Amino acid sequence: MTEKKTVGMYDVFSRSGKQTRATHYCAGCGHGIIHKLITEAMVELGIQDRTVIVNPIGCAVFGYYYWDCGNVGAAHGRAPAIGTAINRTRRDAVVISYQGDGDLGAIGFNNTFQAAGRGEHMAVFFVNNAIYGMTGGQMAPTTLVGMKTTTSPFGRDPLTAGYPLHVCEVLNQLKAPVYIERVSVADTKRIMQAKRAVRKALEIQRDGKGYAFVEFISPCPTNLGVDSLKAAAFCADEMEKEYPLGCVRDESATAEPRPPVPVTPTVKAFFEASEQHQAPMAEIDEKAGELRLKFTGFGGQGILSLGVCVAEAARLEKRFATWFPSYGPEQRGGSAACSVVISGKPIGSPSVDHPDVLVCMNQPSYERFVRDVRPGGTVIVDATVPLAEKAPDGVRVVPMPAIDLSIKMGVPKAANTMMLAALMKLGVTGLKNEHLLSALDASFKKKPALVEKNRLLLDEAQAWMEKNLPL
Ligand SMILES: Cc1ncc(C[n+]2csc(CCOP(=O)(O)OP(=O)(O)O)c2C)c(N)n1
Structure with missing residues (x-):
């Protein structure tokens, strides 16, 4: 028997390097049929x-091994x-x-629900x-009442698990969708109807008319624990009672092409900035090692910007760098922290549990993180914080009056710049001061008046350190 290849699909399934002509789907699964229907319509409409x-x-999940x-x-x-994102950035794309x-x-x-409500241009x-197929047959929102699954072993009970979700009917409450239809792939006659629905949904995309939704009643013999024929019969006899087939809405004949969504100024600025901003590429440097830093304090103290500044300096130095923030739920005054990793090699994990350098701007973060610092590491802590908690042996603790100095200089918000001065003076980032300074200047790009001001603050803090700290 000669195989007829579907144009638009890859010849072989090459997952894990294995070249096979077999599909990874189980025998009797509906996914393969639906993949094929989509491919055929895509090729026939010339939109591949x-x-x-x-x-x-x-x-x-492996769709990309099938669809060309x-x-x-x-x-x-x-x-x-x-x-939605693809649509708004690549206007000519047909999104599925x-x-x-x-x-x-x-x-x-x-x-x-939200994408349908917005009438996004997609099929x-x-x-x-x-059922949840991939994970071994747990109950899905669409599981039938009384149907046994691994998480409803006595059958779905509406009292505890509610009733099956009718997605087409729910979406039909919305104004924007152009086309909504439920079909089935349980037998040849139904598959032919499904084929027409797929084609219509893609024609709507080709013509730029908006949101199209097609639901497929589809067999999963493996998780139903039956053979292919019985699974197909379950779809036709049981599922269709709950989910009647048919067109729920079709406005495709009268719908006008949907105008493109205007690009918002924020998105536009983002693209312009990334085009202009030619970042120097990181270079492998085996000798450079890896440094892990953590910046902690209250939200509003500039902790996250300080971390960005150090990561940016590392980038300017062609190091690999990551910046990873974590916030409390509050907008201001809650805890804020960020992890920064600087390395001569690609970085495995951006999260820092045991920092080499810890910067603490408040007492709770000092008490929470000081014990995690690696031996040989450094803690720079604001001088207002009582050092009741002892640092591990071999860890140097440097109190820095960042908050007091910034208040004295009349810029209370600049305590983070004072901490940067301490990092520079102690030389604990391993980065060149010129790069740290450039990164500091860059952080005030939108407020040029602050560049000079922060340089002055930095000098002041460094002078204080020279006078008061045995470095
Ligand atoms: C955030 C997250 N939560 C849970 C999972 C586990 N998970 C993987 S597939 C899946 C269910 C998929 O079921 P369905 O969408 O019905 O697709 P099917 O496999 O039946 O085609 C779940 C819960 C995950 N990968 N990620």
Whole structure:
């Protein structure tokens, strides 16, 4: 028998370096059929070169091994957000969001609902197999009442787990969607109907008309624990009772092409800045080692900007650098911290549990982090903090009157610059002062009057250190 290759799909499945003509889907699974329907419509409509499929988390996570077009992976349930971003930056792209019922109906439902409400220009193909396939058959929002799954071993009970989610009907409450239809891939007749729905959804994309949603009732024999024929029969006999097939809305004939969403000034500024900003590439330097720093304090003390400044200086020095913030829930006055890693090699993890250098601007952060500092490390702590907590042996603690000095200089917000002065004077970042200064200047690019002011503050703090600290 000669195999007929589907144009638009890769010849072989090459996951893990293995070249095989077999699919990774189980026998009787609906995903393969739906993949093929999408591919055929994409090729027939001549949109393969501008199609981008957002692959989900779930059994279809490997979509990019099948579809020969643009592919992007999304975090669980976030395909509509990624699709929105693609749409707004690449106007000519045909965006497809391909998702299962766990991905779309559970963890990602609000993402879906909001994208549909905005009428984003995308085709959403929703595979409803009534179960979480990839993770071994847990209950999904679409699981039928009474249906047994690994997390509803006695059958779905509406009293505890609610009723099945009818996504098409929920989306039909919204004004923006152009087309919503539920189809099935349980047998040939149904597959032919599904084929028409896929084509229509993609025609709507080709013509720039907006949001199209197709739900597929799709068999999952493995997790139902039955053979392919029985799984298909379950779709036709049981699932269709709960999820009737048919078109829920079709405004494609009258819908006008959707105007492109204007690029907001923030997004525009971001792209312009990244075009202008030619960052020097990091260079491997085995001798440079790795330095891990943590900056901590209250929100509003400039802790995060201080970390950015050090990371930026490292970047100017062609080091690898990461900056990783963590905030408390409050906008001001809550705890704030950031981790910075500077290395001569690519960095494995941006989070810092045991810093070589710890900067503390308040008492809670000193008490929380001081014991974690590595032997041989340095703690620079604001002089207002009582040093009741002892640092580990071999760790140097340097009290710095950053807050007092900045108040004395009339710029109370600049205590972080005083801490930068301490880092420079102690030489603990391993970075050149010229780079730290350039990074400090760059942080005030939008407020040029502050550049000179902060240089003065820095000099003052360094003079204080020379006089008062045995360095
Ligand atoms: C944030 C996050 N939470 C949970 C998981 C685990 N997980 C992977 S796939 C999946 C369910 C997928 O089910 P569905 O969307 O129905 O797709 P199917 O596998 O049935 O095609 C879950 C919960 C994950 N990968 N990421």
